[in-house]
Amino acid sequence: MALKEGDIVTIWIDSKRVFLLKITKGKKLETDKGYILHDDLIGKEYGDLVKMSRGSAYLLKPFLEDIYLDLKRPSQVLYPKDVAYMIYSSGIKPGDKVVEAGTGSGFLTISLAYFLGKEGKVVTYDIRKDMQETAKYNAYILNLTDRIEFKNKDIKNGIDESDVDAVFLDMPCPWEVVSKAYEALKPSGALIVFVPTVNQVEKSYLEMEKYNFIEIHAEELLLREYKVKEGATRPKNIGVVHTGFIIRGRKSIKPL
Structure with a gap:
């Protein structure tokens, strides 16, 4: 199922860089490994590998432990x-x-x-x-x-x-x-x-x-x-x- 605004997603860059976010148009996730625009996540699916400004990250379906x-x-x-x-x-x-x-x-x-x-x-x-x-x-x-x-x-x-x-x-x-x-x-x-x-x-x-x-x-x-x-x-x-x-x-x- 394609991701849309308001969906929750876990961004996995590596074992030390894991982020939980709620997709909101116009927002940006900033990390020391580059940034991801929330708008670029819309239409993607859980499990996808997405490009960052530097490097890439996986989009994971959030588990409760991710809170x-x-x-x-x-x-x-x-x-x-x-x-x-x-x-x-x-x-x-x-x-x-x-x-x-x-x-x-x-x-x-x-x-x-x-x-x-x-x-x-x-x-x-x-x-x-x-x-x-x-x-x-x-x-x-x-x-x-x-x-x-x-x-x-x-x-x-x-x-x-x-x-x-x-x-x-x-x-x-x-x-x-x-x-x-x-x-x-x-x-x-x-x-x-x-x-x-x-x-x-x-x-x-x-x-x-x-x-x-x-x-x-x-x-x-x-x-x-x-x-x-x-x-x-x-x-x-x-x-x-x-x-x-x-x-x-x-x-x-x-x-x-």
Whole structure:
């Protein structure tokens, strides 16, 4: 299918020069290897090799992981290994409705919206309007704004939604929202929490037990990439290893 204005494309020059852009007439991508005019991308197809002012580049269909290339990120963001596992273990599916807090730069928000599809909905809370403006811009670049509702509100004061399929919390004190999450969730719905310290793990886990969440797990995911070279394949010296902790559980009916 031919590319048109408004489409998203990943520009791959080499492994160190990869760019995500939304095709906009009249714009130009500037790199140290030359420039590409957006107008020259219109009519091309994913997989094509295009000429730059110096050299050439491949046009790739964007994968969700490509959001980490070029989107605005004024705050620390969740990494793909954690986001993927959080979504997988939440049990959500396309068309579901989920609540998230806090929005931050919107990388989890965008991942949820992408996964839930056109019929799904993400309601995301954050007390910082500036962060939500950044997240809105990032969602706009990926054409996902119609799947996301942004609320500039402290979720600790309550969740407006009810009967939601999952609640995702990436905030400093998630244990203060556990009771609100319980009320908002469908029976058997998942609460997924991401925190950076073990102190937060303990507080969140015990609060989830208190409010009748079951099948609770506290986990850490480690990722190690390998440098492949004939006769000398080994782990890379630098990589994303520890990023944080995930606590997850499912809403049960309160005992009589």
